[in-house]
Amino acid sequence: MNGMITLRINGLDVQVEEGTTLLEAARFLGFKIPTLCYHEGLSPYGACRLCIVEIGEGKRARLVSSCTYPAEEGLVVRTHSERVIRARKMLVELMLSIAPNSKTIQDLASELGVQQVRFEVRNEECILCGLCVRMCAEQMDARAIGFVGRGQERRITTPFDMKSEACRTCGGCIYICPVCQLRCQGPEAPSAVCGSCLQLEPTCLEAYDDLMCYMGPAGVCGTCIRPVPDELRERERTKVKV
Amino acid sequence: MRRIAGRRDLEKLRIQLLKQTPSSRPCITISSGTCGRARGSEKVGQAFREALRKHGLDGKVTIRVSGCHGFCQAEPHVLVHPEGIFYQRLRPEDAEEIVVQTLLHGRIIDRLLYVDPATGKKSVYEGEIPFYKRQQRNLLASNALLDPTSIDDYIAIGGYTALAKALTTMRPEEVIEEIKRSGLRGRGGAGFPTGIKWELCRRSPGDQKYVICNADEGDPGAYMDRSLLEGNPHSVIEGMIIGAYAIGASYGFIYVRAEYPLAVKHVGIALEQAREYGLLGEDILASGFDFDLKVVRGAGAFVCGEETALMASIEGRKGEPRQRPPFPVQKGLWGKPTNINNVETWANVPLIINRGAEWYASIGTERSKGTKIFSLVGKINNTGLVEVPMGITLKEIIYDIGGGIPKGKKFKAVQTGGPSGGCIPAELLDLPVDYEKLAEAGSMMGSGGMVVMDEDTCMVDVARYFLDFLRDESCGKCLSCREGTQRMFEILTAITEGRGKEGDLELLEELALVVKETSMCGLGQTAPNPVLSTLRHFRDEYEAHIKYKRCPAAVCKELISSPCQHICPIGTEVPVYVALIAQGRFAEALEVIRKDNPLPSVCGRVCHHPCEAKCRAGEGGEPIAIRALKRFATDYGLREGLEPQPSRGPGREEKVAVIGSGPAGLSCAAELAKLGYPVTVFEALPVAGGMLAVGIPEYRLPKRILQADIRAIESLGVEIKTNTALGREITLDGLFAQGYKAIFIAIGAHKSLKLGLPGEEAEGVLPAMDFLTAVNLGKKVQLGPRVGIIGGGNAAVDAARVARRLLRDGEVTIIYRRTRAEMPAYPEEVEAALEEGIAIEFLAAPVEILSSNGKLEGVKLVRMELGEVDETGRRRPIPIPGSEFTLELDTLIAAIGEEPEIPFQDGQVRVSKWKTIEVDPETFATGRPGVFAGGDVVSGPGTVIEAIAAGKVAAQSIDSYLRGLPLTREYRLTRPSVYIPPVELSEEEVIQARRPAMPLLRPEERASNFKEVELGLTEEQAIKEARRCLRCDLETKEGKAAISGRAVEAGRA
């Protein structure tokens, strides 16, 4: 064997090198799989579970994290089955309840159509995806921060919560963090779901020739986040394009 | 010790050891596992050694300190060989007696024998004990035959012969084939076929292979692995060497959890001894096979029971599971093929090699072979380790081996499979125990833990408990497991604290499914099982918590406040009035009682006190004598002439008719009168009170007491018209025509059920209710001199005790078809009946009534025996053919139950096939607008307090109806209306306090009068008993806050 593996993703056959993960194979084919704790430059971890796909068929079909699962000969993979979508939505709902002020997570919620958060919001701002730990260890070779504790007590910190000698204050951890990366004002309580940014209808273009909320808090003026009225939509549709 | 050179050498050694210690030699085996030691078995062992020395038997009698025999309930216990005599619950002092009496004189010591709690029968020999009789102890029996710190003991009973056979006569592939054919499946939980696992490992390419014994037994309630490792470590070691040979592994690990220090110790000793004999190390038994083992201790992480986490732990890392594939048999420890099996799986291997795959496969079911050791714990009489063939039913395990539920409580569920498993309810008890069947029922075999739960266990609390465990033990890596278990826990906590809301259960199920499907390892994937299985089988219990704010088991503290108040059908504020009595504030206590109860003096005499059944003080002690305290307060009121001063609401116009003046009718009337309505109560009999007046005899409820309560109700303005019957003097339509705006039907269930036997029409056969009513109304009754009563409930006992008093001489016999333990009558009543000289013929049922010329002569009875357990948890009585006998009688009273008599026909008021009126269970409304019903006429024969509750709820419904409001009920958390500061008890008082026995009239003094039998507590007794109350009401957040001074008055939540 020349180390190539054939598998079927969403009905399409694809050949990949041995050692390729399902995530890489699916993305190669152009399928969009949401991820959070995955980063190309770091080892895959499988903590956020967002990248789950359904493998196998019938009663034996199960969900696995595609970022860590190696391609197998003849494997049947479905990246967007009903089970997968249902699970992804719940996972994002859980994430929102931990860190509603993360634009990254809010955007994921919008994409997946998550419209409610039925859990008490904790505002913890860390979803323990471990990107910072892996960044520090693998890219920066410092190993200054790591996981301590277990279960609900698990958190990321320096040894003994004290200033670490190994830390070179490179800022890599802050850079890579999906919660810190893009912060936003977040929604008003109690819904914890915003959906503003991805549901922008650039109605202000008419008046300002610009999307005014480019880098600032989106939706502050209130125009965009209202659903575009039908008449406006109709007017836009029938306007002659220049 | 020297190396064993080969198979023949081993056999030689075995024969030599047997000669040294022949099995005919007297031996005392002391069961001394962790449980035994916890109960003092070491001191008992010491006492035996001293006693033997003292009586010169040192050297003639062997003392063997063995591991656990499985019968934990009886620890510390000994077996006296060669007879096999079993002595239980020993103290060091008993040792000498046993040495002298049994060893020297061959006498059995009766008081140390095992007594079956159900039958009272004593067993002398181990084999007779019901607990052991139904087991098949292929693995555990050896525990009793050896000292785990002696390899010689193991060899003497045939140990290591399987290893010798495998190494010298079988090729590795043949060993694997044998294990495959036996059908052995992993005993750790998943049940993967062991032979196939070994084969996969053997086939995996690798220069170095490992075997591991998973002894991280983390499931709470499971300890069979501990017992095997402590009691027979060599059986596991032998299994591992054989497995390593078959797979081609050269090194192995035994991973024992840190909480098992004795197991670690014994395994360590066993390994050293095995090495000395050359059974571990190089060239084992001259076969050329090298293998050694090491013990690795766990460090307190349940997740390390998961294969990949366990291996990470052995490698010195965090016990975080990793994704599979690759599986351990492909890439395990340090990337090498590794075979992991559970302790019990390994222990089965030598058995299979020695006795053959066919033998093993002949035990069990089609897909689950062999025996399994279960740890039977929780609310069960015989706690212990039970080894049974697969396919035995849960019912057999729980009732025949386990001896059923203690204290006569009702079975509710059995939890199998630990935190990964589920709860199995009573309806499924006939389930045969095997891997597939348990999974189908929503649970799993798991490691074999079986936790039995009874009516006092709350299933929502159990689900919450398991989630608490799992979120604590989750490694925390996956979002789904970590956050999912936490959020499920939060939802369950909210439900148990009374904050549950609509939609919670749906959210719980949705979340549970996602956690199950997306978690990476077995912990997360099975974490939702306890929730899903309790939701499947006990959904109504969840809904009771959310919708009705009720915890039927009276466990969830924030919901129930104190169990007594919560379980009382009318929510009597028990802790408040008990606390007031404790402080001598009797008049205030009486006010609290009267506030909710319109028939307080009656209840103080005859209530069946469900509060006492749930009283926390009763858990390991005696419940508070709540009813006696209520009686004390009401008697105080009567003595001091404290008339109730209830306030009447503003006068309302609408007239309400109540039909029936029993407890349901009187309460409804009282409640409506307090709300301001004019109420008339219509009573068919010449006296008011219903069952209270005509069913319950005078010596239990004196007429003057009943009258006091009725007078109080009349003083509210309630009018009682006697000699007015429904269907005779009044009709429903007639009442509406007379201007009544609402009617409450509470005519009770006064018709005694017929026996349904030939000859029942004979003169001298009396229905119990007719008999009791006649006596209570002062009519003359033709009786005796030989009276028989068929039945076992309160009506039967009442009839018997009344008959006893009416007869000058003569015999009174109660005939009941089961045993005393199953009699539904109150135990105090049965006790009193026996004291008064009434005979009870147990396990007898009538088949024919004998008469001549239309007059009763006697009854033909047949002997019964108790058969299988039915869904109520009681054994079904079966007639013994050919055992008929006759009892000559002059009067036969039929007291097997009552039913209502509906004296009207109404198209809208529906009547069920049991002759009860059908109503909306929450509002008590019938199908006809304005007509409500409650009490025994709706529920069938019930209790006084339940009837009172029905009357009160119906009154509220009637009030809503008359105001034109919707008939919805509001449900609130149980809370007392005030928090009385607790009394301080001295340490001595705490340790010495006991429930007082109710002073009773002596049997001689009761003989032929109807004087009240129970005399009531004295003031001193009452105060002392009230002080014993644990004040559960002060344990809620609100209660704690109230006492710490932040609030003194507290309203209902």
Added chain:
Amino acid sequence: MEKVDEIIARYNGDRSALISILQDIQAEYNWLPREVLTEVAKKMGLSLTELCGTVTFYRSFRLKPRGKHLITVCMGTACHVRGAPRVLEELEKKLKTSAGATTPDRLFTLETVRCLGACALGPIVVLGDEYHGQMTKAKVDALLSEVRQSERGASQ
């Protein structure tokens, strides 16, 4: 730190024996002080971050000194069903501390464990080496008073 080095040497500094090494060190020192952990990391070539992660993962490792008397309440399923939570509550109330913590006078450390495997004795409280079965609120008071009395006697 010689003890630490000795223990590490006992296992030949084998990386996979880390947990056993830490267990032996804890048996020696009663807990795992920061300096000791730093030494272990150094001697065994581990990053301190990883060592802390491992130590905090397992419940049996203590990062705070333990009280003189260790009281452990079993919270297994069988014990739970028989009323263990109330026994724990009583202990927390009487000792004025919570599970996992040590009393300010360093006399008692109160811990919970998820099943000792002695379910027939439930609810169980372990004091030092002794198992006390069928605990009730009253027995808790009796037990604590016994320990306190022996402490008073010892100090006299």
